[in-house]
Amino acid sequence: MELTIAGVSLRSPLVAAAGAAGSGPEILQAVPAGTFGAVTTKSITPEPREGHPPWRVLEVRGGMLNAVGLANPGLDVFMSDVVPELEAVQDSGVTFIGSIAGHTIDDYVSMASAFDGVEAIPLVEANLSCPNTHTGRQFTDDPLAMKEVVSAIRESLPSTPLLVKLPLEMAPGFPVAMAAREAGADGLTMVNTVPAMGIDVDSRRPRLSNRAGGLSGPAIHHLAVRMIAGVRAELGKDDNTAIIGLGGVMRWQDAAELILAGASAIGMATALYVDPRLAVRVGRGLSKWVRRQGVASLSELTGAMSKDPIQPC
Numbered sequence: 001m002e003l004t005i006a007g008v009s010l011r012s013p014l015v016a017a018a019g020a021a022g023s024g025p026e027i028l029q030a031v032p033a034g035t036f037g038a039v040t041t042k043s044i045t046p047e048p049r050e051g052h053p054p055w056r057v058l059e060v061r062g063g064m065l066n067a068v069g070l071a072n073p074g075l076d077v078f079m080s081d082v083v084p085e086l087e088a089v090q091d092s093g094v095t096f097i098g099s100i101a102g103h104t105i106d107d108y109v110s111m112a113s114a115f116d117g118v119e120a121i122p123l124v125e126a127n128l129s130c131p132n133t134h135t136g137r138q139f140t141d142d143p144l145a146m147k148e149v150v151s152a153i154r155e156s157l158p159s160t161p162l163l164v165k166l167p168l169e170m171a172p173g174f175p176v177a178m179a180a181r182e183a184g185a186d187g188l189t190m191v192n193t194v195p196a197m198g199i200d201v202d203s204r205r206p207r208l209s210n211r212a213g214g215l216s217g218p219a220i221h222h223l224a225v226r227m228i229a230g231v232r233a234e235l236g237k238d239d240n241t242a243i244i245g246l247g248g249v250m251r252w253q254d255a256a257e258l259i260l261a262g263a264s265a266i267g268m269a270t271a272l273y274v275d276p277r278l279a280v281r282v283g284r285g286l287s288k289w290v291r292r293q294g295v296a297s298l299s300e301l302t303g304a305m306s307k308d309p310i311q312p313c
């Protein structure tokens with residue numbers, strides 16, 4: 001079950017995804033040691049952010065709707081208060097992934113420079129699903145914007161491997177994902193939440209204070225399977241870009257599906273809101289599946305989906 005992501009080894013393929021685990025190590029208190037190979041911090045921005053007022057997280061059929069608004073303690077407090085907490089749990093063998101966010105390319109450059117080479121954070125993940133205040137569009141909206149911001153981050157992050165968090169993309173050739181890879185991402189994390197909305201039919205008001213938000217959980221699982229399989233195929237056979245696959249993983253079968261589609265490791269967010277210990281069951285189930293498949297390691301099953309569809313009898 002051990003594997004390597006962008007040159008960094010993880011003791012387990014399970015990653016507590018950004019937004020599911022607080023800004024630091026608190027999720028580790030809810031599960032036995034060894035459950036998570038990595039924990040991704042809440043996305044951190046240059047300034048502290050309160051986020052949106054309630055309601056900002058809702059349970060809906062098939063998952064969750066959220067518009068948290070990047071609530072986080074900000075870069076200075078993260079470095080002064082949270083990083084020492086991460087250092088204090090280094091012995092447990094878990095890897096911390098620092099998630100960075102911002103609203104301008106300069107924000108990302110300053111975040112990347114601050115995170116570069118921080119020993120307690122051997123991987124950085126750029127969450128680019130944020131509106132660029134200069135253009136009003138998200139950095140992930142088009143390949144050129146993606147290329148520009150990822151190249152700038154890459155230059156400011158010379159000593160730490162970079163993962164880029166991707167939105168759901170279904171365009172032929174997956175141009176936004178490919179732009180991130182070409183601009184220097186060492187790994188890709190997909191998928192982020194899918195734009196969504198809920199309306200209360202009695203009051204006729206949007207259910208989230210921000211009106212629109214992001215959908216996560218089982219409702220988006222098969223979209224993630226499709227995108228990961230497509231991006232893996234687009235990257236090609238000889239490419240070994242790491243993919244952290246996530247989207248509605250609640251059971252080991254969901255995780256195994258993402259691995260066969262092309263994921264190297266598995267992220268979980270919504271499931272951890274239901275019960276963090278679901279990760280223990282997913283880990284156990286995956287490990288038994290690897291043995292049943294008769295391979296020596298989980299990595300051998302990455303992208304190992306057979307191309308032959310099941311024939312109806």
Ligand SMILES: Cc1cc2nc3c(=O)[nH]c(=O)nc-3n(C[C@H](O)[C@H](O)[C@H](O)COP(=O)(O)O)c2cc1C
Binds near residue numbers: 070191216268
């Ligand atoms: C409440 C909540 C907060 C989130 N916050 C972040 C965040 O700060 N940064 C980020 O990159 N993704 C964030 N995400 C997205 C998740 O990391 C993940 O990509 C998405 O929820 C799909 O996975 P899931 O179906 O397992 O939840 C958040 C998701 C939820 C549900």
